[in-house]
Amino acid sequence: PGVQLSQAPSASAPQAPSTSAPQASGTSTPGTPVAGTPAPGTPAPATGGLEIIFRPDPTVWDGSFANNGWLQELPKPLTKLTWDTSAWLSPRLAENRGLKNGDVIELRYRGNTAKMPVWIVPGHPQESVTVFFGYGRRMAGRVGNAVGDAQQFNAYLLRTSDAPWFGQGLEIAKTGDRYLLATTQEHHMMEGRAPIRVATLEEYKHDATVIQHQGGHKPPKTLTMYPDHEYNGYKWGMAIDLTSCTGCGACTVACVAENNIPVVGKDQVSRGREMHWIRVDHYFAGDVDNPESYHQPIPCMQCENAPCEVVCPVAATTHSSEGLNDMTYNRCVGTRYCSNNCPYKVRRFNFLLYADWDTSSLYPMRNPDVTVRSRGIMEKCTYCVQRINHARIDAKKEERRIRDGEIVTACQATCPAEAIVFGDLNDPESKLVKVTSQQRNYGVLEDLNTRPRTTYLAAIRNPNPELEAPRAAGRTEPH
Numbered sequence: 500p501g502v503q504l505s506q507a508p509s510a511s512a513p514q515a516p517s518t519s520a521p522q523a524s525g526t527s528t529p530g531t532p533v534a535g536t537p538a539p540g541t542p543a544p545a546t547g548g549l550e551i552i553f554r555p556d557p558t559v560w561d562g563s564f565a566n567n568g569w570l571q572e573l574p575k576p577l578t579k580l581t582w583d584t585s586a587w588l589s590p591r592l593a594e595n596r597g598l599k600n601g602d603v604i605e606l607r608y609r610g611n612t613a614k615m616p617v618w619i620v621p622g623h624p625q626e627s628v629t630v631f632f633g634y635g636r637r638m639a640g641r642v643g644n645a646v647g648d649a650q651q652f653n654a655y656l657l658r659t660s661d662a663p664w665f666g667q668g669l670e671i672a673k674t675g676d677r678y679l680l681a682t683t684q685e686h687h688m689m690e691g692r693a694p695i696r697v698a699t700l701e702e703y704k705h706d707a708t709v710i711q712h713q714g715g716h717k718p719p720k721t722l723t724m725y726p727d728h729e730y731n732g733y734k735w736g737m738a739i740d741l742t743s744c745t746g747c748g749a750c751t752v753a754c755v756a757e758n759n760i761p762v763v764g765k766d767q768v769s770r771g772r773e774m775h776w777i778r779v780d781h782y783f784a785g786d787v788d789n790p791e792s793y794h795q796p797i798p799c800m801q802c803e804n805a806p807c808e809v810v811c812p813v814a815a816t817t818h819s820s821e822g823l824n825d826m827t828y829n830r831c832v833g834t835r836y837c838s839n840n841c842p843y844k845v846r847r848f849n850f851l852l853y854a855d856w857d858t859s860s861l862y863p864m865r866n867p868d869v870t871v872r873s874r875g876i877m878e879k880c881t882y883c884v885q886r887i888n889h890a891r892i893d894a895k896k897e898e899r900r901i902r903d904g905e906i907v908t909a910c911q912a913t914c915p916a917e918a919i920v921f922g923d924l925n926d927p928e929s930k931l932v933k934v935t936s937q938q939r940n941y942g943v944l945e946d947l948n949t950r951p952r953t954t955y956l957a958a959i960r961n962p963n964p965e966l967e968a969p970r971a972a973g974r975t976e977p978h
Contacts, residue, residue: 551669556633566640568762576746579684582765586615587629593619603676608669613656616678621790630654681769695793696957707938710957718948733821734924738934741958743918746794750910757909761853774847776880799880800951807837833875846879883908903929
């Protein structure tokens with residue numbers, strides 16, 4: 500029987516763009532042979548040693564985007580690493596070689612050598628090592644050169660023209676050095692709380708309430724001393740389909756562009772000070788050698804009973820008449836009580852003055868409809884309130900209500916899988932109401948009685964029954 504996940508791993512199979520694009524003449528960048536298809540004239544693989552697999556980096560690609568701070572700081576889809584590359588190993592191989600996350604190894608392949616920090620990945624092939632090219636450039640520009648020590652980790656040193664994607668005969672050796680890897684998510688286990696609810700298609704067809712049986716129990720609406728909010732106009736909400744979400748992170752980058760979110764650098768990320776308003780969490784479940792892998796975008800939940808609102812001593816965060824959890828930046832004095840009281844950890848604090856107010860060439864890059872925040876200010880997802888206000892002005896001029904679909908948030912607009920739906924919960928004909936009326940709709944940590952406006956459609960899997968044994972209904976991970 501396979502070993503069950505019991506630790507806090509940090510990644511899984513690579514989520515890089517497809518390498519099956521048309522071949523680029525005279526290059527060995529990702530557009531060459533499809534992985535798994537040896538190039539003409541490839542020699543027979545060497546016997547012995549490990550298999551080495553080459554992949555383009557999920558964020559900076561082949562190094563073309565090394566000077567893009569947004570992409571450098573975008574967490575990798577599965578490891579959640581930023582500003583760095585790593586060599587992926589399976590847990591068994593790492594245990595056999597006495598390696599841990601951050602250990603630097605020397606890779607020797609066909610007479611070439613390179614160094615890489617280790618990252619342990621459940622589900623990775625046992626006798627293989629995956630390296631990502633794209634780092635190692637020494638003249639990449641001001642941002643690209645800021646990666647510092649990461650410039651020494653160059654997978655291109657190991658690639659050869661006759662085996663650009665994989666090969667046999669790799670040798671690895673522990674150097675004894677350690678390297679700091681900045682990750683935005685240390686723990687990838689759900690620990691029985693089921694933030695991501697999962698069912699197979701067969702289970703869902705048999706009992707559509709299987710999703711509601713997972714997670715904690717919903718408290719009664721009367722379990723509060725606060726009066727209910729009344730919404731006579733609009734009532735904004737969002738739903739995210741976890742079946743569709745691929746974890747690509749496009750929503751994160753779109754939010755950065757739309758809302759003037761700063762790039763803070765590796766040092767600040769390593770201290771837990773990343774500023775992204777929407778993050779994409781990743782979880783493993785099942786067998787460590789063949790785990791299930793899930794992604795979950797986490798914006799502000801815009802709670803009806805928002806824990807952040809009641810603890811702010813200066814009323815910098817308040818509830819709007821349309822259900823938005825608003826931030827008034829010039830009231831905020833930086834106590835961070837709201838962040839401490841938020842169970843979803845979606846609030847971001849400006850520990851330093853991250854925004855550059857002096858470089859005039861940056862002015863056209865910013866959205867003039869969104870305030871640029873300064874040091875000591877708390878910020879978070881606003882449901883793109885500036886877009887809501889634009890639609891409100893247009894509707895008022897035409898003396899009508901805002902139409903369903905007229906407001907498209909930045910994350911919704913960029914999602915390639917159309918996993919995000921935004922709309923008015925007071926409109927019974929809206930797409931959002933139809934989506935949230937499904938049995939697989941649920942809120943994260945509902946047992947805390949926060950009553951989140953951002954809800955999720957549970958992930959529905961459709962595995963081949965011959966490849967996967969039937970599992971207990973509603974199981975999301977072993978307990």
